[in-house]
Amino acid sequence: MDVIPVIDLKNGAVVHARRGDRAAYRPIVTPLATGSDPLVIAKALMELAPFRRLYIADLDSIARCGSHDAVVARIAGAHPVLDLWIDGGETDAKKLARRSAGGPGVPVVGSEAFTEMNALAQALGASNCVLSLDYDASGRMGPHPIYESAELWPDGVIVMTLASVGASGGPDFERLNDALKLAGGRKVYAAGGVRGIEDLQRLADIGVAGALVASALHDGRLGGAALRTILEGQP
Numbered sequence: 001m002d003v004i005p006v007i008d009l010k011n012g013a014v015v016h017a018r019r020g021d022r023a024a025y026r027p028i029v030t031p032l033a034t035g036s037d038p039l040v041i042a043k044a045l046m047e048l049a050p051f052r053r054l055y056i057a058d059l060d061s062i063a064r065c066g067s068h069d070a071v072v073a074r075i076a077g078a079h080p081v082l083d084l085w086i087d088g089g090e091t092d093a094k095k096l097a098r099r100s101a102g103g104p105g106v107p108v109v110g111s112e113a114f115t116e117m118n119a120l121a122q123a124l125g126a127s128n129c130v131l132s133l134d135y136d137a138s139g140r141m142g143p144h145p146i147y148e149s150a151e152l153w154p155d156g157v158i159v160m161t162l163a164s165v166g167a168s169g170g171p172d173f174e175r176l177n178d179a180l181k182l183a184g185g186r187k188v189y190a191a192g193g194v195r196g197i198e199d200l201q202r203l204a205d206i207g208v209a210g211a212l213v214a215s216a217l218h219d220g221r222l223g224g225a226a227l228r229t230i231l232e233g234q235p
Contacts, residue, residue, distance in 0.1 A: 002210030005045045009068045010059040014041045017165050030218040042075050049227035053083040055212050062089030076104035089113045093126035100127035110134050111142030121152055130156040137163045150182040157188050164192030180207050196221040
């Protein structure tokens with residue numbers, strides 16, 4: 001079971017994501033660090049546990065009102081062995097191919113950013129990416145065929161339930177099971193609602209490869225000792 005911390009970037013700061021209401025996100029307040037500077041928060045997370053990956057959501061890029069590419073490059077430079085997953089809401093196949101080839105990080109292709117299946121297929125085909133199957137309170141976001149067939153899925157697939165992000169309702173096991181039935185040998189990752197070690201154990205039991213987490217790290221429900229046990233397989 002992999003545990004992947006999440007950093008959401010908005011207006012140059014790390015913000016506290018909650019239920020997908022991005023307009024209401026505010027700079028994070030965490031006992032792990034002082035302030036909301038992205039490099040400080042990233043450093044604090046790496047000191048908390050030996051994470052192998054970091055998920056960075058560039059909310060300004062997703063909203064088409066800016067970019068945190070320079071910040072992402074600085075995080076990559078500060079943590080060269082860390083595998084970065086970068087969600088910038090990118091839809092252009094050529095740009096995704098360039099990031100896939102040159103970095104920094106692995107691009108995340110989110111279904112929410114697309115309205116047409118053909119464009120989504122081109123984006124997935126052009127890059128070595130991670131696919132995010134996105135759900136809001138109304139259900140599937142983006143072209144529905146991508147949820148119904150795994151033919152175009154890459155090796156890594158995130159089930160992202162935005163309504164569960166920052167909440168305490170637990171992972172979306174129903175949708176995760178739906179994805180697992182289609183995934184074949186692909187790795188499926190849970191995003192949204194992870195409350196603590198019990199949720200991670202249950203996710204592992206059903207075959208989920210890893211979980212994206214944020215709130216449970218910052219409020220102490222997932223502490224360093226538990227995370228090291230999961231990530232290193234040691235007491």
